[in-house]
Amino acid sequence: MTRRYSRITGTGSYLPPRRVTNDDLVAELAARGIETSDEWIVERTGIQARHFAAPDVPASELAVPAAQAALQAAGLQASDIDLIIVATSTPDMVFPSTAAIVQHKLGIAGCPVFDVQAVCSGFVYALTVADALIANGTAHKALVIGAEVFSRILDFNDRTTCVLFGDGAGAVVLEASDTPGILATDLHADGKHVGILCVPGHVSGGQVLGDPLLKMDGQAVFKLAVNVLDKAARAVLQKAGKTEADIDWLIPHQANIRIMQGTAKKLHLPLEKVVVTVHDHGNTSAASIPLALDHGVRTGQVKPGQTLLLEGVGGGFTWGAVLLDL
Template sequence: MTLYSRITGTGSYLPPRRVSNDELAQELAGRGIETSNEWIVERTGIHARHFVADGVNSSDLALEACRHALEAAGRNAAEVDLIIVATSTPDMVFPSSAAILQHKLGIAGCPAFDVQAVCSGFVYALTVADAMVRTGAAKCALVVGAEVFSRILDFNDRTTCVLFGDGAGAVVLEASDTPGILASDLHADGSHVGILCVPGHVSGGQVLGTPLLHMDGQAVFKLAVRVLEEAARATLAKAGKTEADIDWLIPHQANIRIMQGTAKKLKLGLDKVIVTVHEHGNTSAASIPLALDAAVRGGQVRTGDTVMLEGVGGGFTWGAVLLNL
């Protein structure tokens, strides 16, 4: 029998603190940085984002998202035999946030590791989990995107600090005799490392370089729209599908303009695009599973729908996954 993998449950979690554009603008004004709700919305489509409290880490957000996903799938943590966490903001240098999450779930023994592909992380992690399920290495996987980007933002740079937020999303991916994950397409090009990065590291107990996010917004925009279209088309070709077969597009929630540009190139109406960036901001690896969970629980995405997930992030990394829910 041919093995496939299917998503059987989704979950997400946002920190309680919601920061509106007006509140953030007021905080930035205290630093001498001028911005406004209108300026942010016009350029990004973002109205608010969520920030963690002191002492709350990526694994804490991931834990809550996983609990919701497991409940939706009708599974308990003891049945999980693989954990993959996509994150660029791990709890610590090591061990992995996945191992820390495993312990918080009250289980032990199964493989648990992090994937670092920034905003493409969830697409990468889902592709890896799908491969492991198809080979029989796992039967019930937790695939998670979790981020606390508020900790690496430069709040003296209004072009970046207004974009990002914290959150987590998760799915339960299980072995199935019917196809769920239909195809995927992953890429990276390290020559673009300088346009989106956190150019710092720890050495001798000190931070060397800059431990805050740096981005060339225009360069990222141009590259993102092009590679997202290419990855989507490549994934469709692998699955023997066309744009007309897509019921829903769930892109990385970075910027409404990038999302609109990608939909236009794929000849999809905006009514087929799941958008949560206005409430969540850019939550990096968490953005796609957050949006998926919101769409499932909101009754938009339903069982049987064909869904295209796609992400692009620092590295530069990008990729897409086509699935039947």
């Protein structure tokens, strides 16, 4: 029996129109009596701007145009899709899934759809699940989407977190193939670190219990992130029988330029081999890897036939990597 593989055949992304520069955000925070500066933000994060969705625009409204762009790039219609997975921590509703809402907005029905919640590692998790479902014959053509409206859960009285995040969506079409596209995947989590990055609130009886805004211990996240990302990267390389020298592009979760630089250094990769969008997008959580991938493809940096290492780390604490040939 011929083994089934999966390959990315199209990428797409979407950013809401409102672009918020550091200077814009500094002015907004100053009105609240909170002091920060463009220099402070750039030095610590590498972020210069981010995009915020309008208050009435949910994650699905960002996901749909990203998905449509990926479908167009793959030369497919929405009706060709037989699986939709949306990675998000900011869903439209408690339920149903944002994936179900995206399916309806794309004008299709019948195929399985669901959300994956692994925060900033969500796209890596979702891509791994889609690859497995294609490998076992459950699906043939999948949409894998990362979509977030993190602006909804930011505490704009906390300058250490509210400057970091933005909204956006990225998508890929993953198709069954006789030749390997996704070469190896590696997923992990450690729940003892839940408290270092979380939104400790929930809905009960029509009321919000706890705190519905993002909380983060930046130093703890940084220390964990660089270490676990290095291990995940080495794990997928070993599984695929590859070395660091085989990597054409590192496309990491766009959380913080320092984490990205640290990861590249451990892998002995020059920064010229890292796709960086954090300066323009901020941290878009599950959307950041597919956003960066699509940016790389559409600018001509990332080309068919190249080997890509995707990796993410997020609340949970979750982390993982995917090694693939485009």
